[in-house]
Amino acid sequence: MNVHNGRHRGRWITEWDPEDPVFWERTGRRVARRNLWLSVLSEHIGFSVWSMWSVLVLFMSPEIGFDFTKSEKFLLVITPTLVGAVLRLPYSSAVARFGGRNWTVFASGVLLVPAGLAAYFVQRPGTPLWVFLLVGALAGVGGGNFASSMTNITAFYPLRHQGWALGLNAGGGNLGVAVVQLLGLLVIATAGDTHPSYVAAVYLPLIALAAVLAALRMDNLASVRTEKGALREAAAHPHTWWISALYIGTFGSFIGYGFAFGLVLQSQFGSTALEAASATFLGPLLGSLSRPVGGRLADRFGGARVTFWNFLAMAAGTAVLLAASARGSFGLFIGAFTVLFVLSGLGNGSTYKMIPAVHAAEAERAVAAGHDAAAAFTRSRRLSGAVIGIAGAVGALGGVGINFAFRTAYGTWGSGTAAFAVFLAYYGLCMLLVRAVYLRRGPGHGEDPATSSAATSSAAGPAARVRSGAGV
Template sequence: MAETVTTPPAVTAPGARSRWIDHWDPEDPQFWEETGRPIARRNLVWSIFAEHIGFSVWLLWSIVVVRLNDVGWNLSTSQILWLTAVPSGVGAFLRIPYTFAVPKFGGRNWTIASALLLIIPAGGLAWAVERPEIGYGILLLIAATAGFGGGNFASSMANISFFYPEREKGFALGLNAAGGNLGVAVVQKFVPQIIVLGGGLTLSYAGLMYIPLAVVAAVCAFLFMDNLTEAKADPKPVLQSLRFPDTWVLSLLYIGTFGSFIGYSSAFPTLLVAVFDRQDIALAWAFLGAGIGSLARPLGGWLSDRVGGAQVTMAAFAGLAIGAAAALWSVQQASLGLFFFSFMFLFVATGIGNGSTYRMISRLFQLKGLQEGGSPETMLRSRREAAGALGVISSVGAFGGFAVPICYAWSKSTFGTIEPALRFYLVFFIVLLFVTWFRYARRGSLLARERV
C-alpha cells in the first residue's frame, strides 16, 4: 500500500514498501523547519552512502591497474591508462539515462536499483584480474562495466537537489558530491592493503569487498529514503533544460573542474609509476589527491552561497592553471616532490571548482524562473529543469575523466613524456577562466549583478 503525504505533511515510517511524499515545499520556512529539514537530512545521509559506494566501484581500476603486471599481465602504460579511462567514459554516458531515471522511477527506488547494479562490475573485476589468459580486450570490456558507479552521481545529485531550499542547496549538493568523491580516496587508500591480506597478492579481493557493500547500500536506501512526487515528472522539463544556453556553457566549465578531478584521480597513481617509477608512493599516497579534492568540494559550494559561484569558479581555474604550470616544471626538473605537491594543489582547485560550478546551476535556473514570472508553477518547472541540467552537465563534465588519461596516454606513447599533455591543460584552464569571467562575472552583466 503506497503511503503519501499531503498538507499538512506527515513523515512516513521507515521501512515503508513504497514511500512517496506528495507535498514538498522547502522554500516555506515553517515547512522546512518543522518537517522538511529532518527528511531532507535523512535522505542526504543515505544518498551519500550509496553514491560513495558507486564512486568507489567506478574508480576501483585506478589503483588495481598498478598491480596488474605483478599477477601475470604484461601491459604498457598506454594500455593501463585506457583501463582507467574507459570506466570514466562509460560512467559519463550513463549519467544521462540515470538522470532520467529519477523522474521516471523515483529517487529512492532508483538508488536501490543503481546500488544493486554495482554487483556486476565488482564481481567482474574479481573474476578477471587474475586471469591474464582472457586477453586485454575482455579485461577492457569488464573494466567498462565500472561505469555503472559513475552514473550514480547524476541521479543522486538530481534527486537531492529537490529536497533542499535554494539558500542551502550549494552546501547540501557539495556534501552529497563530496561523500561520493571520497569513495575514490577510500579505494586508493585501502585497496592496496586489502589485496595483500594473508601475505600474498590477491587482486580479486578488490572486487569482492564491494559486493556486500553494494547490497547494504541498496537495503539502506529501501529502508530510509523517500521518493518525491515533485521530482516524478515527464521528461519534458529535462529536455527543456537542453535549450538553455547556460546548460552547455556550464558543461564546458564542469569538464575543467569535475572532469579534471576524476581524470587526475584515475591517472595519478599510474603517472607516479610511469614518470618516476615509484609504485610504492602510488600505492601508499596517491589517495591523498582524491581525498583533498573531495573535502574541498563542500567548501566551494559554501563559498559560492556567500560570494557567488562565478567568482569562486574563476579562482578555481586560476589555481588549476598554476597547478598545471607547476606540474609541467616538475616533470622538466624531474622533481618528484614538486610533482606530488603540484597535483595536490590541482586536486584542491578541482574540488572547489566542482562545488562552485554545481552551485551556479540551480542559481541560474532560479533566475530563469523569476524572469519568466516567478509563479509557483514556473518555479517548480524551473527546479525540474535544473535537476535535468545537473544530470546533463555532470555527464558532459565526466567525459573529462575519460579524456585526461587518454591525453596522458597519447602524450606518453607519442613523445615519451607527459609534458605536451600538461601544456594543453595549462592553456585549457586559462581559456575556461576567461569564459567564466565573460559569461558570468563581467561588470555590468545581469548574471554578475545577481552574483551567480
C-alpha cells in the same frame, strides 16, 4: 507532507515545499538529511566501484600473469570513465521516471555485477584484455550514480542550502575514489601486490548493505516524478553548455587525475605499485573534502566569483606541475598534483552551485516582468535538476579527455608535458568564459545573484521564496 508506505506503492512524498521556512524547520530538514546521508553512502560506493580500475591496473604486472603495455593500462581506466559519463544522462532522468529512492535501490544493487566480475577475473592470469575492458565498462554504472543522486538531492533542499547539500553529497561520493585507492594501498602493504581480488571483494557486502538501507529509509518525491521533458528543455538553454564546459575543467580534472594518477607516477618516475598507491589516495581525499567547502564559499560569495579565482589557481598549479615535470622533481610533482586535486574539488562545489542559482535568477527576472511566480520557480527547479545531469555527464567526459591526453603524451613522447600544457590552456579558457558570461553585467549575460539584490515574491506562495544572496 503525505508519505505512502504501502507495499506496492513504495515510500512516496506527495507534498514537498522546502522553500517554505515553516515546513523546512518542522519537517523538511529532517527528511532531507536522512535522504542525503543514504544518498552519500550509495554514491560513495558507486564512485569506488567506478574508480576501482585505477587501483587494479597497478597490480597488473608480469609477476601475476598480466603483461599489458602502458597504453593498454590507460585504456583500462579510460573505459569505465567513458561509460560512466554516458550513463549519467539516463541516470539523471531515471529519478523522474522511477523515483529517487527506487532508483537508488537499483543503482546500488547493480554494482554487485562489476565488483563480482572484477574480483573473479583479476586473479586469473592470461585473461585477455577485451575481458577486462568489458568488466571495466560494466564498472561505469558506478559513475552514473552521481547524476541520479545529485538530481534527487537537489529536489529535497531549498536554494539557500543547495550549495552545501550538493557539495556534501558530491564530496561524499568523490571520497570513493580516495577510499578505494587507500584500500589498494592497504592490500599491497599487508597481502602484497599479487592479490587484487581483495580490493573488489571488500565492496560486495557494502553494496548489499547500501541497497537494503536505501530500500528501508529513503523516500521518493512525487513532484520530481512529474517533471518530464526537462532534459530537452535544458539542452536548449545556453547556460547548460557554458556550465558544462566549466565542469569539464573542474570535475573532469578531478576524475581524470584520480583515475590516471597512479599510472602517471609509474610512467613519469617508474614508481612501484606500492609507491604509486602510497601517493595516489591523498589528492582525491582532499579534493573530495574540499568540494562542500567550494559549495559553501559559493553560497556566501557567489559561484561565478569563486569559480573564476579557482581556475586562476588551477592554472598556476599546472604551471608548477610543468616545472616539476621538467626538473624531474618527484616531491614537487606530488605536491602540485595534490593542490590541483583540492582546487578541482573547490571548483566542483562552486560550479554546481551556479546551476540552481542561474535558473533562480532567471525566475526572479520572469517574476519582475509579470509572470506567475510559482510557475517560474517550479520551472527553475525542474531545469536545475536536468542541468545537473547534463553537466555531470559532460564533465565526466572531461575525465576521458584527460586520460586520453596522458595516454597519447606518455605513449608518444614518454612524458606528460604536452598533456599538462593542454590542461593549462583549458583552465585559461574557463577563466575567460566565467568573466565574459557570468561576471559581466548587462542584457544577455548571466548576472550573479550574490552581487545583486534578489527579488522575493512572497505573494506568489511558498514555491517562490528564494533567499537573497544565494550565489551563482
